[in-house]
Amino acid sequence: MTDAKKTPFLSRPLVRMGLIAGVAAVATILVMALYASVSSKKAEARQTALKLVDLDEKTADPAQWGKNFPRQYESYLLTNERYATKFGGAGSESMPESKLKEDPRLVTIFDGYPFSIDYNRRRGHAYMLEDQRTTKRVTERKQTGACMHCHASNAVAYREAGLKGGAPGTLDEAFTSDNAQAQLMAGFETVGKMPFGEATQLVKHPVACIDCHDPKNMALRVTKPGFIRGIVALANSSEPVPHLPSIEKWRKGDRAKPYNANRDASRQEMRSMVCGQCHVEYYCGPKTTLFFPWNKGLKVEQIEATYDEYKFPDGHRFFDWQHAKTGAEVLKAQHPEFEMWSQGIHARSGVSCADCHMPYMREGAIKISSHQVRSPLLDITRSCQTCHRFPEEELKARVETIQARTHAMMNRAEDAVVALIQDLEAAKKAGVDEAKLKPILEFQRKAQWRVDFINAENSMGFHAPQEATRILGEAIDYARQGQIALKGLK
Numbered sequence: 001m002t003d004a005k006k007t008p009f010l011s012r013p014l015v016r017m018g019l020i021a022g023v024a025a026v027a028t029i030l031v032m033a034l035y036a037s038v039s040s041k042k043a044e045a046r047q048t049a050l051k052l053v054d055l056d057e058k059t060a061d062p063a064q065w066g067k068n069f070p071r072q073y074e075s076y077l078l079t080n081e082r083y084a085t086k087f088g089g090a091g092s093e094s095m096p097e098s099k100l101k102e103d104p105r106l107v108t109i110f111d112g113y114p115f116s117i118d119y120n121r122r123r124g125h126a127y128m129l130e131d132q133r134t135t136k137r138v139t140e141r142k143q144t145g146a147c148m149h150c151h152a153s154n155a156v157a158y159r160e161a162g163l164k165g166g167a168p169g170t171l172d173e174a175f176t177s178d179n180a181q182a183q184l185m186a187g188f189e190t191v192g193k194m195p196f197g198e199a200t201q202l203v204k205h206p207v208a209c210i211d212c213h214d215p216k217n218m219a220l221r222v223t224k225p226g227f228i229r230g231i232v233a234l235a236n237s238s239e240p241v242p243h244l245p246s247i248e249k250w251r252k253g254d255r256a257k258p259y260n261a262n263r264d265a266s267r268q269e270m271r272s273m274v275c276g277q278c279h280v281e282y283y284c285g286p287k288t289t290l291f292f293p294w295n296k297g298l299k300v301e302q303i304e305a306t307y308d309e310y311k312f313p314d315g316h317r318f319f320d321w322q323h324a325k326t327g328a329e330v331l332k333a334q335h336p337e338f339e340m341w342s343q344g345i346h347a348r349s350g351v352s353c354a355d356c357h358m359p360y361m362r363e364g365a366i367k368i369s370s371h372q373v374r375s376p377l378l379d380i381t382r383s384c385q386t387c388h389r390f391p392e393e394e395l396k397a398r399v400e401t402i403q404a405r406t407h408a409m410m411n412r413a414e415d416a417v418v419a420l421i422q423d424l425e426a427a428k429k430a431g432v433d434e435a436k437l438k439p440i441l442e443f444q445r446k447a448q449w450r451v452d453f454i455n456a457e458n459s460m461g462f463h464a465p466q467e468a469t470r471i472l473g474e475a476i477d478y479a480r481q482g483q484i485a486l487k488g489l490k
């Protein structure tokens with residue numbers, strides 16, 4: 001007892017042992033807690049590639065892919081959310097906002113073409129199949145199966161149609177194999193020629209995982225025949241494409257094999273090319289197979305030159321429709337996002353569509369790409385502030401300044417085109433010689449094509465602000481030149 005009294009409390013053997021045990025226990029708990037957290041994070045990370053379903057080249061249904069990749073699938077489903085920004089989205093009503101009601105000048109500009117009867121603002125990917133099936137451009141006018149190219153998951157449907165038509169091999173072959181490519185292209189040709197109503201029955205889903213990803217390893221890929229051919233045409237041209245370095249590199253090689261995005265493009269390029277499968281100018285009609293007019297480059301006048309030189313099988317020069325009031329053979333531009341992005345500083349700096357429209361999101365330990373493809377202005381923090389250290393409001397103001405300037409210029413350009421159309425109509429009524437009017441109809445074609453290129457492009461100038469202004473300036477000039485030439489005739 002006296003001994004015990006003499007020994008300081010903390011040095012007593014029993015107390016000491018207890019203390020050591022206690023510290024050890026706490027340490028163990030801490031280590032275990034840390035371990036538990038790490039291993040659950042590891043498990044979470046593993047879950048990004050949790051293999052519950054064997055995906056292959058026949059799995060068109062995105063819900064099946066969703067079992068292996070639930071986070072990407074959940075965000076993909078959110079493309080059914082409706083929204084409006086100052087210039088983006090289609091509004092929050094059940095039907096998308098009408099572009100024709102918003103801007104009645106378009107009815108005059110598109111007179112004689114289905115776009116003058118129904119033309120709405122775009123909305124999320126979830127709606128692409130439904131909006132195409134219900135537009136009056138389809139229900140009240142004849143369209144072909146080629147329309148389906150960009151409004152459905154059709155990688156499997158095309159290959160099946162190709163096989164049915166006698167293409168070699170089976171659906172099990174890798175997408176990049178020669179047989180699979182032959183099936184795809186053959187199917188694309190036959191489905192494209194079907195009446196729309198028949199073709200659209202071959203597909204069930206809007207753009208889906210299999211259209212952008214290899215089912216074996218989830219690598220990005222392009223599957224749309226129009227793009228696969230269009231990018232080859234661009235590679236074969238001599239137009240510099242510094243924003244697509246793999247094409248520049250291919251051009252310097254022996255060119256023994258055609259450029260192939262799925263083999264040659266970098267991951268960063270693919271992050272834009274997957275979108276370029278659909279967000280592009282194209283020809284889609286009964287006269288010939290759908291194509292992207294990129295033989296001379298991606299700029300507005302290069303595409304125009306490609307069309308001007310292009311002859312339909314009947315020998316006639318390319319045009320989309322004949323204007324009902326003036327008789328001009330005119331061109332309709334469609335959503336040239338990939339082309340306009342290509343002219344901007346972001347593309348030139350290596351910034352991809354996905355960088356802004358599919359930003360990374362963190363969920364626990366996992367970083368995933370948002371598959372809720374939408375306006376970046378709804379998530380400036382993730383879409384822009386990763387590169388630009390300015391407050392959200394400031395970045396939004398910069399975008400809206402560009403858009404408001406483009407919009408003001410576009411209004412003037414549309415007024416000019418409408419004025420030319422009205423003058424041409426009056427001249428026709430006054431009995432001016434048709435042969436003399438012919439060169440003036442060319443001014444209408446040029447002016448209309450340019451103003452429409454910017455109107456149909458969905459960023460209201462943001463993707464390439466200076467290029468948009470240049471094009472609109474030319475539109476105004478051509479329209480006014482046409483009016484001046486008409487005055488000379490009277």
Ligand code: HEC
Binds near residue numbers: 337355357377
């Ligand atoms: C630097 C960022 C950035 C890049 C890169 C970019 N965009 Fe955009 N995009 C925007 C912004 C900002 C808008 C305007 C959104 C708005 O008005 O709400 C926009 C608008 C759009 C719209 C219309 C969106 C809507 O809400 O109506 C589409 C479609 C689009 N971009 C497609 C593309 C495609 C395809 C590419 C690549 C070829 C691309 N974008 C590259 C920033 C970007």
Ligand code: HEC
Binds near residue numbers: 128275279373
């Ligand atoms: C298979 C063709 C296809 C592909 C591939 C595709 N899109 Fe789209 N996209 C569409 C169609 C069609 C619509 C319009 C749907 C509608 O209005 O019903 C659309 C709409 C959009 C919108 C408007 C969304 C909204 O809610 O208003 C944006 C933004 C967009 N796409 C960006 C992209 C980006 C970025 C990529 C690449 C990651 C991409 N798209 C890939 C066909 C495609």
Ligand code: HEC
Binds near residue numbers: 122151279282458
């Ligand atoms: C090369 C790809 C491509 C082809 C081919 C294509 N579309 Fe689209 N379509 C798109 C994209 C991208 C959008 C979304 C951007 C926009 O609305 O400008 C869209 C939007 C639409 C919309 C919703 C907005 C609107 O214009 O009212 C309808 C309807 C539509 N397309 C119908 C058709 C029809 C009909 C055809 C065949 C004549 C067709 N599409 C062929 C890519 C395509």
Ligand code: HEC
Binds near residue numbers: 358
């Ligand atoms: C329009 C093209 C497109 C479609 C459709 C698409 N993705 Fe993606 N996906 C992308 C892009 C772009 C990335 C970014 C890839 C990169 O940076 O390497 C991506 C990345 C991924 C990744 C890698 C991890 C990540 O989040 O970055 C997974 C997994 C994935 N997607 C799953 C899916 C699933 C599941 C579906 C269908 C529900 C789907 N994707 C549909 C374009 C698409």
Ligand code: HEC
Binds near residue numbers: 346376380384385
């Ligand atoms: C991956 C990086 C990156 C992302 C993401 C990005 N930017 Fe940029 N942005 C750049 C680069 C690089 C430039 C070129 C100027 C420079 O070098 O600083 C630029 C230039 C700009 C300019 C000047 C444009 C012009 O044509 O002169 C604006 C405005 C802009 N960005 C806005 C945005 C907005 C808004 C977003 C989101 C929707 C965004 N950026 C997303 C990298 C990025």
